[in-house]
Amino acid sequence: MGQITNKTTSLRTELPELNKAQDIHYQLSPEDLIKAALERKEGYLTDHDVLTIDTGEFTGRSPKDRFIVLDGITKDNVWWSDINIPVDTEVFDSLYTKVMTYLYGKSIFIRDAMVCAEKSSRLTLRVITETASQNLFAYNLFLRPDKKVIDPEWTIISAPGFKADPTVDGTRQHNFSMINFTRKIILIGGTGYTGEIKKAVFTVLNFLLPRQGILPMHCAANKGADGDTAIFFGLSGTGKTTLSADQDRQLIGDDEHGWGENSVFNFEGGCYAKIAGLTAEKEPQIYQAMQPGALLENVCFKPWSKTVDFDNLSKTENIRLSYPMSFISNAIEPAIGDIPKNIFFLTADAFGVLPPISKLNKAQAMYYFLSGYTAKIAGTEYGINEPEATFSACFGRAFLPLHPTKYAEMLGEKLDKYPLNVWLVNTGWTGGAYGTGERIKLSYTRAMIKAALKGQLNDVTYQKLPIFDLMIPESCPGVPSEILNPANTWTDSYNYEETANHLAGLFRKNCSQYKGFSDGMLCSVGPTVVTTS
Structure with a gap:
């Protein structure tokens, strides 16, 4: 399975908390990520050779479990409310240590990516995931850098298998998404729903970009x-x-x-479409995007087949398909308009x-x-x-x-x-x-x-x-x-x-x-x- 050996070595130096990780898979291709997901039994292929996964207990976001660290940056600027719930720095630091300890001895997947098609507003990301399928999601949704190595400003860590203890960890229940603007870290645990990654980054941009007049x-x-x-x-x-x-x-x-001042620009490099009731006639572009490299979530199949039943919503009404913008025939590259x-x-x-x-x-x-x-x-x-x-x-x-x-x-x-x-x-x-x-x-x-x-x-x-x-x-x-x-x-x-x-x-x-x-x-x-x- 391909990985950049010299980079994985330097990552252990850059992130000493990862020294005890069994394997670090860096910047894998979609093909290698799909292969890894299948080997690890994270999902299976449809008749269109599209990887499909079940996200487990959570098939959607959990807004009441999204926290923002209360510190000098956020104290007087964030709209503290039922959707922006404050958490102390000490709570975040403790959970961060626990999550990184949880990842000891595990194979992890790291992807460097970007958001904002407008280069003057670009933000660089490092996405660390416990599963190969979540890393595929990050590949699909975020902008893919031209260079093999970039200098990330923000780090996203997603560990679906780690469950917090609300009695000691300061959370509402065992799942959580926490944003720390001082340390520039997004910490996600207890949920396999990939949309938590996407929307946490959107929240960060909603905080940072207005300062630039965007x-x-x-x-x-x-x-x-x-x-x-x-x-x-x-x-x-x-x-x-x-x-x-x-x-x-x-x-x-x-x-x-x-x-911005002179343009409207996409933050992302892909789409995350709701596909309940999807047909080639109603949504031809989305239907055509269901090809190898895309990622299906929480779908059901027609009996005794690998054919997706888009009308069967017994798992959730929020069935999803993520794919790169390049899967849309008339998408603009770069994704910028007047x-x-x-x-x-x-x-x-x-x-x-x-x-x-x-x-x-x-x-x-x-x-x-x-x-x-x-x-x-x-x-x-x-x-x-x-x-x-x-x-x-x-x-x-x-x-x-x-x-x-x-x-x-x-x-x-x-x-x-x-x-x-x-x-x-x-x-x-x-x-x-x-x-x-x-x-x-x-x-x-x-x-x-x-x-x-x-x-x-x-x-x-x-x-x-x-x-x-x-x-x-x-x-x-x-x-x-x-x-x-x-x-x-x-x-x-x-x-x-x-x-x-x-x-x-x-x-x-x-x-x-x-x-x-x-x-x-x-x-x-x-x-x-x-x-x-």
Whole structure:
């Protein structure tokens, strides 16, 4: 199995804690990592020769077990909350020693990588993993250096087999993800879910990049033939991946980007796609990326076969596929675009009261960015019997180490500086709430996105939607005009207004938590609850 012998020798010097590791496998190729994973029985191959693994107890992130070390760097800067939980330096140091001791006598896998396609903002990483499959994930997701050896700034250590003792280790339970900004170490234990690695790095960038004037964004981005960049924000189920994957446009990235002085750039070198219900017809690019070198997680198979059953979610709804950007035929390399001309906030409104597309002014753009709204529908989770509003600040609350209003204010500064259009797009329901109305046709949503990108909505007549004060185009190529105003699609106008008032109240309640952290403007432009007769 290939490894760079002189480098593994120097690694033992650079990291004396690893002196007792049995073997150090450095910068292995995907082929060698897959071979190692199979030999170690970490997973098995599908009929497409794709490595598939089960991540064990955790098939998703555990936000309540993500900690940040409280020290001189973070004390007065981090937004301490239920998603940024402080932990003392002593707790981290003790766990670090225990994890490194746990790795004694084991074979470990080390990969040096990078994030940020824009070289001026690049961060170098050293990823140390207990398993070969997690190292393959790091190869797929992060940027791969041209040189064989780089000088890493941050170290990520992931030991799924190590379990903390909450009674003595200061954790909530046996799994944990800890970020130490002073030592520049991310320490992960007790969970095999690879997404913890990805999102810990995203959190680090969300802390560091605003100091450089760069807005970190949880969004997809693509680029048109004439060079125009578009970015797509949206929570799970809103269509972010589907709508940003356009055969007529080049993909910059599907999940994490930075907006700097002159560009929008991808943080990563790969994609981590949710693949529930995947078909070649619905998601051809993702389906084609399922090739040797990719990594499948927590999938089920069709009976007596090695064929993945993408509709079988008995293990988890969060089945995943990671792969390098090079597996996407129309991906840009390097993954950098110009300043955006259009921003889309995607929401699946299960209440059925938001318009299919509306144009936002600067204040509204900041407000809906800060709100990060979508809605869960009945049946998606146990106990949900009617539409339930979900608000995730800046469309990525769980990864924000700074206060959400900081990112909203940065967006406002960008909007002051650059001429662009911001759109709120409802990919959810029309003609009534979920269970009564129907979901807006994907073909209509694609037509509206296309019209916005081509500038075909710039000179049409707009009307204002009461309660939400949203500006709705009266016509759009390829879309029936009668569906553009949601109030006209309900058979009972009283029920529409009552439901709209209910959702408006939820927006206002959510925004009230931010009033003490801004000049008040952010919460003054949202929907207004009106009295019905």
